[in-house]
Amino acid sequence: MKSLLTPQLLDDLYGWLAERAGAGRVCPGNAEIARRYEFASAATAAKAIGRLEKQGRIAVRRGWTARQATITATGESTAPIAQANRDSRSPPRPMAGPVAALPGPRIVGPGGRQCQWIEGEPSGDDGCKCLRGTERGESWCPAHLERIYLPPDMAEKRFGPVPGLVP
Structure with a gap:
């Protein structure tokens, strides 16, 4: 060639x-x-x-x-x-300006001691957090904590010995 x-x-x-x-x-x-x-x-x-x-x-x-x-x-x-x-042919890109905050209630994060359980589909319009009060700095309210908490004996049956757990 x-x-x-x-x-x-x-x-x-x-x-x-x-x-x-x-x-x-x-x-x-x-x-x-x-x-x-x-x-x-x-x-x-x-x-x-x-x-x-x-x-x-x-x-x-x-x-x-x-x-x-x-x-x-x-x-x-x-x-x-x-x-x-x-001297390049493309014009410079405009600088990014401030963005206005979205209207609506402000959600307090985990430090605010509110339940982080997501109700509905997280990616859909109906996805929102429970936001009920928590106890002892937990991530979930007592109702949701019951749904996800696994007692130590159940955890051991399911996953084997739990490190750091004294029987």
């Missing part, structure tokens, strides 16, 4: 990068190179830059979203990466 990255194409890309570096412009991204040279994917553009770098014709400093290419023959570089980020 014939390679798309011919010496003529690499020479043209090198000349374009040298021209941009001389003008102090931003190093083109993979998508821009792919459009200019009609590559099927941006990965081919990345390979072309890698090939020029491997040949020692350019040195590339990569940033999070951009790169800076230095032409080794002249020492000229494209615009710094920070400037490349400012």
Whole structure:
């Protein structure tokens, strides 16, 4: 299979990068190179830059979203990466603002000594906590504690010896 990255194409890309570096412009991204040279994917553009770098014709400093290419023959570089980020085509995302609290009663957490038993389906509209008072800092009210509590002898029958339990 014939390679798309011919010496003529690499020479043209090198000349374009040298021209941009001389003008102090931003190093083109993979998508821009792919459009200019009609590559099927941006990965081919990345390979072309890698090939020029491997040949020692350019040195590339990569940033999070951009790169800076230095032409080794002249020492000229494209615009710094920070400037490349400012010149990007996508507008900056807006900052997140404060969010208003949802209306309705505020549920006090477990520190408030309220039952945490979930009534109904938790993911549905009818899912809510029992919120009755608890005793001795338990997580559930006496009615729900009866439903879930397993006496030590039952726990031992079901799960085997309970560590730390003195008979």
